[in-house]
Amino acid sequence: MKSQANVFAVKKPPFRFVVALASFGYSWRMRRTNPALLVISLGFGLWAELSSGGSAWAGKPAPLPEPENESSTTLSAVMNSKLSGLADLELSARAELQEDAQKYLHFRRNPGSDQARAQWQARCDATGSLKSIYCRSKDFEKSDVASRQKKGKKLTPQEELKQAQQALAQGEVGLLEELSDSAIAKVFSRAGSAGDFNSLKVSILSAKPCGVARVATMAAAKMEEFLPSDEVHQSVVSLYEKSAQCDEEAEWSERARYRSALLLIARNDWNRSIPHLERLTQNKKSDYYSRAIYWRARAEKSRGNGLGFKQLSSRLTKEFPIHYHSLLLSPRVLFNAAQNLHLPEPAVSFRCKQIGEEWNRRARAVEVLQELGALDIAREFLAEMEEQMEGAEAEARLYLAVLQHRNINTIGTFRVLSSLFREHPGMLSRQTLALFFPLRKNLEGYLHVAQGGGLDPFLIAALIRQESGFVTHARSRAGALGLMQLMPATARSMEPVSKRELLDGRTNVRLGVKFFRRLLSRFGGKVDHALAAYNAGPLRVAEWQRRYPVSDPVLFVDLIPIKETREYVSLISRNYYWYLQIYARHIFDERREASGNQRAERALAAVNSEAVRTGNKNPLEFSLFHSH
Numbered sequence: 208m209k210s211q212a213n214v215f216a217v218k219k220p221p222f223r224f225v226v227a228l229a230s231f232g233y234s235w236r237m238r239r240t241n242p243a244l245l246v247i248s249l250g251f252g253l254w255a256e257l258s259s260g261g262s263a264w265a266g267k268p269a270p271l272p273e274p275e276n277e278s279s280t281t282l283s284a285v286m287n288s289k290l291s292g293l294a295d296l297e298l299s300a301r302a303e304l305q306e307d308a309q310k311y312l313h314f315r316r317n318p319g320s321d322q323a324r325a326q327w328q329a330r331c332d333a334t335g336s337l338k339s340i341y342c343r344s345k346d347f348e349k350s351d352v353a354s355r356q357k358k359g360k361k362l363t364p365q366e367e368l369k370q371a372q373q374a375l376a377q378g379e380v381g382l383l384e385e386l387s388d389s390a391i392a393k394v395f396s397r398a399g400s401a402g403d404f405n406s407l408k409v410s411i412l413s414a415k416p417c418g419v420a421r422v423a424t425m426a427a428a429k430m431e432e433f434l435p436s437d438e439v440h441q442s443v444v445s446l447y448e449k450s451a452q453c454d455e456e457a458e459w460s461e462r463a464r465y466r467s468a469l470l471l472i473a474r475n476d477w478n479r480s481i482p483h484l485e486r487l488t489q490n491k492k493s494d495y496y497s498r499a500i501y502w503r504a505r506a507e508k509s510r511g512n513g514l515g516f517k518q519l520s521s522r523l524t525k526e527f528p529i530h531y532h533s534l535l536l537s538p539r540v541l542f543n544a545a546q547n548l549h550l551p552e553p554a555v556s557f558r559c560k561q562i563g564e565e566w567n568r569r570a571r572a573v574e575v576l577q578e579l580g581a582l583d584i585a586r587e588f589l590a591e592m593e594e595q596m597e598g599a600e601a602e603a604r605l606y607l608a609v610l611q612h613r614n615i616n617t618i619g620t621f622r623v624l625s626s627l628f629r630e631h632p633g634m635l636s637r638q639t640l641a642l643f644f645p646l647r648k649n650l651e652g653y654l655h656v657a658q659g660g661g662l663d664p665f666l667i668a669a670l671i672r673q674e675s676g677f678v679t680h681a682r683s684r685a686g687a688l689g690l691m692q693l694m695p696a697t698a699r700s701m702e703p704v705s706k707r708e709l710l711d712g713r714t715n716v717r718l719g720v721k722f723f724r725r726l727l728s729r730f731g732g733k734v735d736h737a738l739a740a741y742n743a744g745p746l747r748v749a750e751w752q753r754r755y756p757v758s759d760p761v762l763f764v765d766l767i768p769i770k771e772t773r774e775y776v777s778l779i780s781r782n783y784y785w786y787l788q789i790y791a792r793h794i795f796d797e798r799r800e801a802s803g804n805q806r807a808e809r810a811l812a813a814v815n816s817e818a819v820r821t822g823n824k825n826p827l828e829f830s831l832f833h834s835h
Contacts, residue, residue: 282638285555285609291574292557292567301575308575311341315584341572362386368393378406380414383422391425401433401442408442416452423450424459427466431768434754444470451483461487465495468502469766473757477509497523498765501532528632529640531781535761545788547635555609556602566595566603573610582614589614593623601631608642617645617676637789644785647677656713660720662727665791666734667691667720669782670741673775679712691719698722735760738779743772 284290293301314327331342362370367390374382375394383391398404404426411419411426427446433439447467453460468483484506487499500523507515524533524540534544559566569588576585589611596604604627611619624643627634646668654664674692675681687694688709698704698718708714723737729745730736740748747769755766764780767773 280555280557281552282555282605282609282636282642283552285606286638286642289613290557292570293574293578304571304575305579307341308572308579308581312576312579312581312584314346364390375403375407378408378410380407380410380419380422383407384418388421388425391422395425395429398429401430401436401439404430404442408446411446412449416449417455420450420453420456420459420463423447424463427463428768431466431470431754432750435756440470440474443467448483451486457490457493461490461493461495465499468499469762472502472506473755473762473766477506481506491526494770497527497530497532500526501536502765504536525632527629528635529628529643529781529785531777532761534781534784548637548640548788550633550636552636552638553605553634554602555606556600557606559599559603561600561603562595562598566592566599570606570610573614577610577613585610585614586616586619589616589619593619596623596626601627601634604631605634605639612642615678617672617678621676640785641789644672644782644789645677646786646790654716656717657720660717660724662720662724663783665786666779666783667716667723668786668790669779670719670723670738671716672782673779679715680710689715689719691715691723693719693722733760735764735776735780738776739764739767739772742775743767743769747772 280290293304296304310330311327314323317323327346367386370382371386371390371394373379374386375398407422407426411423416423423446427443427450430439430443430446434443444467447463447470450456450463451460451467464483464487468480468487471477471480471483481503484499484503487493487495488503490496493499500519504516504519504523507519520536520540523530523536524544527533528544528547533540558570569592573585573588573592576582576588589607592607592610596607599607604623608620608623608627611617611623621643624639628639628643654667657664657667671677671690674687675690677690679690681690681692682688683692685694688706690712693709693715695704695706695709698709701718701721704714704718709718723741726737726740726745727734730740730748736748736752739751751763751767755763757763757766764773764776767776
């Protein structure tokens with residue numbers, strides 16, 4: 208008999224008494240309390256099967272059998288024993304699922320074959336199972352290039368550029384608003400001084416906010432390059448504040464509020480920054496939401512409002528329990544964050560009850576595809592599950608993170624867990640944090656290279672997590688290679704090395720550590736500056752130092768105008784804290800004498816020591832920005 212686990216359709220079973228037996232089995236369990244059920248249920252089962260002629264079995268997807276006692280399955284058990292929702296299926300059922308998947312893969316691996324396409328289309332049509340997870344309508348859709356082409360006449364790039372130059376010279380903000388971002392940015396990039404924007408600034412400030420928000424924000428961003436002049440600072444803030452008045456263009460107005468608030472804080476004008484920060488804290492979907500709460504709390508503290516600071520601190524740590532800005536709020540917050548490591552280990556659910564069958568069928572598809580090694584196709588189904596995950600219970604979302612991990616999709620794992628921790632802080636534990644901040648066994652040898660180069664191996668682990676997600680053969684679109692994502696030209700500036708050699712873990716980490724050490728030396732041991740330079744280049748960081756002469760390292764990081772670099776530095780800083788908390792004490796307890804690495808041990812002691820926790824300096828700032 209073929210298993211009912213077939214995800215396409217359940218074929219009519221040759222044995223007609225399945226329903227009767229199921230009913231009989233239940234009645235047998237109840238025989239002592241109600242013996243009559245034996246006779247009644249058997250008769251009912253026979254009647255239902257015979258009267259339907261077996262039609263109920265034909266051409267309908269069967270409910271997928273689920274593993275038993277899944278609620279008691281811990282994350283450690285799932286990870287260590289490689290458990291999945293397929294574990295309780297019989298071998299015949301698993302074989303049938305694999306057969307279905309292999310036929311689907313044949314179709315997908317031969318996209319140009321009309322025969323493979325026709326066979327798969329016929330299979331889906333014949334079974335009437337288009338609802339089955341492998342039979343997706345999107346696989347049969349043909350792209351219509353013509354339908355995606357924009358209608359109407361469009362200016363050429365040269366024509367746009369010419370109009371943008373004329374508009375800037377004459378201060379015609381209305382004309383600029385009709386042009387593309389790229390044309391405006393290109394013309395603005397040619398400006399040699401803040402004075403080139405004088406006419407445009409007058410036009411912007413005299414216009415209605417919602418007609419000029421985009422151009423105002425882009426002009427202010429370009430004019431930041433001419434800071435720290437007081438006159439330029441006033442002009443930049445006035446342009447940002449003009450844009451901030453337009454709620455209809457949130458993309459630009461939110462950026463304007465964020466930049467103006469930080470520039471005001473840089474001049475110690477906390478009171479004027481508060482309205483901008485307050486507006487940003489009202490939109491949870493804003494890219495600046497968590498940062499705005501942090502700086503709003505700092506603003507209240509600067510005004511001596513201890514209660515306001517405490518309330519905002521509590522709000523930030525509740526909504527973002529492991530984030531960089533949450534950790535920086537106060538020594539007590541930092542200490543409390545580490546207590547998440549002592550929370551009970553959460554359970555994992557292989558199947559989702561809240562969303563229903565669609566999620567579960569996709570989960571089963573992923574499990575089978577991963578068994579067959581088809582990780583590229585499994586990735587598509589994982590992406591669809593991730594789109595649905597907002598409605599799933601926390602335990603099912605944790606299993607999605609495990610599936611992403613098994614699919615060697617570290618970025619996907621991090622993304623799922625980040626959302627999970629924010630919405631379900633109760634899922635925090637040493638085990639889930641170790642999945643979010645992994646330290647693979649085969650990486651320990653590489654990290655000894657960091658130790659030999661005079662750097663804290665946990666800082667390098669934090670950097671590698673962000674650069675490559677610990678994928679040894681990672682390649683970026685820009686051409687960066689390996690664990691520490693080195694550009695070949697950068698690597699060759701230190702020693703002759705081939706691209707192939709850069710994909711060797713030890714070689715890559717050794718050269719990456721050497722390069723990072725150079726950056727540390729160039730920027731006077733300031734880790735935040737060195738990290739920014741590793742991502743954006745040392746020339747840019749030197750320019751930002753000139754442009755934003757602030758002593759507060761957190762403010763400097765948040766003032767970085769490139770979002771990627773700003774996030775990069777803050778995320779590695781956060782990673783570093785958690786790597787110390789999760790791994791440092793354990794590793795050093797076991798290998799103190801063998802490793803001889805006392806730098807990370809001192810950093811960990813600094814983070815945890817009562818002396819630092821009760822002092823004026825935040826421990827994370829101490830361990831990251833001042834321990835090297």
